[in-house]
Amino acid sequence: MTDMTAHLASAAEAKLPPLTDGPHRRRIGLISIVACLGGLLFGYDTGVANGAEGPMAKELGLSLLQLGVVISSLVFAAALGALIGGRLSDAIGRRKTILILALLFFFGVLLVVFSPAGPEVGTFSPVGYGVLVTGRIVLGLAVGGASTVVPVFLAELAPYEIRGSITGRNELAIVTGQLAAFVCNAIIGTVWGHIDGVWRIMFGVCALPAVALFVGMLRMPESPRWLVEKGRDDDALAVLKTVRSEDRALAELDQMEIITEEEKAEHLIGWKAILTNRWLRRIILVGIGVAMAQQLTGINSIMYYGTRVLEESGMSEQQAMLANIAFGVVAVLGGIIALRNMDRLDRRKTFILGLSLTTICHCLVGVASMLLPAGNPARPFVILVLVVAFVLSMQTFLNIAVWVWLAEVFPLHMRGLGFGISAFFGWTTNGFLALFFPTLVSGIGITGSFFLFAGIGVVALVFVWTQVPETRGRSLEALEEDVATGQIYVGIRR
Template sequence: MGLLALVEDRPTPKAVYNWRVYACAAVASFAACMIGYDSAFIGTTLALPSFTAEFGFKNYSPSHLALIKANIVSVYQAGAFFGSLIAYVSNWFWGRKNSLYGFAVVFMLGAGMMLGASAERGLGLIYGGRVLAGIGVGGASMIVPIYISELAPPAVRGRLVGIYELGWQIGGLVGFWINYGISKTLAPSHSQWLIPFAVQLIPGGLLLFGTFWLRESPRWLLGQGRREEALRNLTWIRQLPADHIYIVEEVSFIDAALEEQRRVLGGGFWRPFVAVARNRQTQWRFFLGGMLFLWQNGSGINAINYYSPTVFASLGITGTNTGFLTTGIFGVVKTTLTLVWLLFLIDRLGRRRLLMAGAIGGSLCMWFIGAYIKLAGVQSAKKADAKLSSGGIAAIFFFYLWTAFYTPSWNGTPWVLNSEMFDQNVRALGQASAAANNWFWNFIISRFTPQMFLTMGYGVYFFFASLMVLSVPFVYFLIPETKSVPLESMDRLFEVKPARKANKTVLAELKEQDEEFRHDVEGAGLSIVKEGKGAHLEQAMA
């Protein structure tokens, strides 16, 4: 078993791992580029001298200025929270593809509104535009992971959903560096700070036009009774004929899950809500999914993303360009490690190991940073030309080490888990809940981070370190490993106790079921014709 070896739930033809499934994931993940770009560019834009001068930031007290910055950042998260809930409605009635198109349009309208802001008009257009843009990205954040997970073969599902996280980091990388570039090359002016706002239109436009090429999820189409279209899309995505045994098995698994859904729930928009209300196991999964995003945001990542100049100033880094440069390096580290996570870790090491290792290592780094700030008294140093001490350099090292622990663990893994853990009955509602939880906790952190730094100082780092410690027993005792388990088997996975042993138990059961299925196929007068690792069905000769 090499590092890139795939753990499959059943024999899988090589054709299944084709360019189309990766391309669909990549196009849908332009939504993540929109999110990542905003999380990175807004904090450094608020620190640009041209922006602060145009809107008169120097005339405000520190507490009032912290409130304004917090409002500019957090109205976006508030819009995203409601967008993720609205997406459940559109997802139900219009499907994954059309909903994604609609939210891309809303985002583009919001991004365009922000370009009209000026000293004369005030910040109103930025506030309003960020609400609309937030609704757009909130809806997309609910739809994209579930869309990708429904298209993905189980063995590479984590990798494909991870492309969504990669898009987030690529957007963030551009956002972190763009203000450094314009601050070095352009004189302070209205156009200087307007450029970062305008760049939002690029990933939004790519998503908008890319949705015309995407195919609708076969699982959603089968649930709507559009069987012929579902089979066309599935065979197109898998690059296999409709009578291939892999397609026959996959459709039979989806049909069985849908039949179980109809038997248990019936039909209708409100039935998933009834299912959640009546089923404690489903409620438990909703709780687990939401808590994963509490721990993710409790790591401090969004405090750093949205207020990176403030964070680096607390470590003793002074000067606008120096702060932007340090922030840009942070973006490079995150993007590089996301690639490592995507290609080598998520489908090889699994979800549980990554989360626990990332939390333990990241916590130790946060404890060191907080202790350094406390002992060195960094926050009392006000000189613009102050040099970093050896302790300050060590603190910066531990900050990047924290990034190395956090990025390949808590950055994208909660999204992967939430895209997998809900059964067909409530999957769309579960993803809406997960996205709403993400944006709720994101809003809390982004809204109060400036005030936390003003009042808590070094205690902010101890706060985040403590939450990372608490996440370890949560994952160890409560989160089962979802790696390589088909979506249709998630109910069984969450039934097995203890959670840490559930993955091995379920994969062993699936292997036995696959052998029984093949025996039944041959007993029905059909033969399985081998094709490399795959096979297709043919009528047995008399």
């Protein structure tokens, strides 16, 4: 830990018995695998459009604007899903909410796959278009909810010593889902690309993990911290004993009960607490800024429209679809590296390093596309290498760290709400990028687009340096107390 983190550390962590190995550690691993199926679905459903959008637009006769609506409808719905999912999980529990999300994933896929086409291939059908967009909206609600609830569920179950690596598994599952989508699209497109409706097969694949998530979560426990907040202390202890040694379970329960009772005694819970406490308002604003900064790197523009960027650089459609797999591969590699470092490096350090690297990559892409004119045989491959470097930097230092930080920084009584509000603004930013990115690239080209992202990256760096507090190495209960009093901001530049 840094000197600042060590200075902030309270006696809460010191009172906890040390973490031990045993069946309880394996139980946490199993829970994380099942819950992260939500992340896998998140990744597949957001990545499948990158490769499926071309055949889909051709069969259904979609214009560029209509295609943008189909792609971005999921993202805008995800913003709403993040907000609703967070509030719902605070009300009915993390586990029940994830079960509902699994059903939404499944039925959303059915609507997309069975959306009717026009009387002839390439003719527009208003009814089919309406069903398709509805299906994408349902999937978006599920994706947004999963982006909020799954990290919170994992963070509340994990011991603070390994909370980063456990919670970060969800982001690794997301990029694995995106890689799976890219690979499946390439295989399906190569083998059955001549068949009308091949894009339906691409979308239909993710029905299977939706079923697995629902069945798996039926056997998973509820978050012990949510149970304590609802006054179900005996149930919470029973859950804790399955994922901790007995003495550690009792010690953690004691800390949870103390914090929960203090909050209830002061009648400061949820919106009322936020409106009456300037430090809680500040952490909400910082959370919004962190979520938006992540999206404004343009990472999801690449994950949604990577093939289009590569075609714009000079690749053929087939080359772009195959090369697009590289984005998924390095995203997974970056996620693996990030998990190894998540409990070793401070969150602020990873944010600053990640934003520095992604901003440099943006500048290099802009310079390369400017110096290598269209038609130069080296242009598409140089841009491919630089965009791959950007994706690797993003996944190694930013994506996992951002979702982990958001899952742990908010107090228990407003964790779902705070995460949901932050994710809402992040997804809304993502939605506007998804809607206008094709038009942006068409209007100002790769050069202007990536220089724009670079400028935003500089602003994001200043924001992180001056506003984002550290959370690594602290128990959730200790963080909760310091967030509510403003102590968490001591030591950062203002």
